[in-house]
Amino acid sequence: AQSVAQPEDQVNVAEGNPLTVKCTYSVSGNPYLFWYVQYPNRGLQFLLKYITGDNLVKGSYGFEAEFNKSQTSFHLKKPSALVSDSALYFCAVRDGNNNDMRFGAGTRLTVKP
Amino acid sequence: NAGVMQNPRHLVRRRGQEARLRCSPMKGHSHVYWYRQLPEEGLKFMVYLQKENIIDESGMPKERFSAEFPKEGPSILRIQQVVRGDSAAYFCASSPLTSAADTQYFGPGTRLTVL
Numbered sequence: 001a002q003s004v005a006q007p008e009d010q011v012n013v014a015e016g017n018p019l020t021v022k023c024t025y026s027v028s029g030n031p032y033l034f035w036y037v038q039y040p041n042r043g044l045q046f047l048l049k050y051i052t053g054d055n056l057v058k059g060s061y062g063f064e065a066e067f068n069k070s071q072t073s074f075h076l077k078k079p080s081a082l083v084s085d086s087a088l089y090f091c092a093v094r095d096g097n098n099n100d101m102r103f104g105a106g107t108r109l110t111v112k113p
Numbered sequence: 114n115a116g117v118m119q120n121p122r123h124l125v126r127r128r129g130q131e132a133r134l135r136c137s138p139m140k141g142h143s144h145v146y147w148y149r150q151l152p153e154e155g156l157k158f159m160v161y162l163q164k165e166n167i168i169d170e171s172g173m174p175k176e177r178f179s180a181e182f183p184k185e186g187p188s189i190l191r192i193q194q195v196v197r198g199d200s201a202a203y204f205c206a207s208s209p210l211t212s213a214a215d216t217q218y219f220g221p222g223t224r225l226t227v228l
Contacts, residue, residue: 032214043117043204043219044156051214090155094213100158100172101146101217 002027002093006104013081013111021076021107023091033074034092034101035065044090050074061085081111115140117207117220118187125226132192132199134223138207145188146217147180150202162188195227 003026013019025031032051036044048059055067065076074091091104118137126132138145143164148156158172162182173180177195182188192199202224206217 034216036219041224043119043221044206046216046218049214049216096213100161100169102158103148103155105155106153 002031002095002102004091004093004102004104006089006091006107008107009105010108010110013109015083015111015113016080019078019081019085019109019111021089021091021109023074023076023104024072025074025091025093026072027093027095029095031072031074032094032096033065033067034094035059035063035074035076036090036092038088038090038106040087047076047089081109083111083113085109086111117205117218119203119205119220119223121223122221123224123226125228126195127228128196129194132195132225132227134190134192134203134205134225135187136190136205136207136220137187138205139209139218142207142209142218144208144210144215145182146206146208147188147190148204148206150204150222152201156204159190192225195225197227200225200227 005024034049035047038044047063048057050057050067058064063078088106090106092101094101145162147159150156160173160180161169177193179191202222204222205220208215208217
């Protein structure tokens with residue numbers, strides 16, 4: 001069965017600095033990897049996904065993520081953080097054989113002015 | 114194009130009552146997924162439905178929980194005889210196709226509080 005780990009409960013960065021939110025995964029087949037963001041009392045908003053092709057995936061709001069097969073990682077990155085990026089970020093994985101998407105526990109990103 | 118709609122947004126029930134949560138998928142989407150989120154936790158898959166069919170209910174508790182997605186109308190997640198442990202946010206997601214690569218689009222959630 002597939003699983004996802006987000007090793008950091010909390011990430012703090014200063015506005016304007018680069019940010020990284022880490023994610024590692026485990027699947028038996030080919031991984032389909034997703035990042036979502038959740039603002040307080042809201043649903044999840046899709047940011048980006050990796051299916052196949054280029055390892056660097058670009059998504060919404062200036063976010064990107066790099067798929068690394070050897071390290072089984074899919075870290076979320078942004079070159080210059082904004083205060084408005086402060087939210088809860090979830091990594092998720094699916095393989096081709098399962099209907100359910102497995103989510104990590106989430107990482108709370110706080111960007112300070 | 115309206116997104117995924119869920120109602121009610123907040124639902125309060127006393128122990129032993131029934132809770133009905135509704136989800137209308139995005140236009141053109143025929144696949145619906147239900148997830149549960151406990152405070153400060155990730156989402157846990159509950160059930161996957163297509164119109165008039167339950168495809169995968171491996172994440173549903175064996176008792177008191179049921180889901181349907183009728184030919185007409187929204188998908189319904191039904192919790193009978195609620196207990197305090199059912200208090201959580203319940204999210205619905207929809208997708209147009211059944212491929213594992215498809216993006217799921219989430220609704221705003223229903224926050225259930227059991228007194």
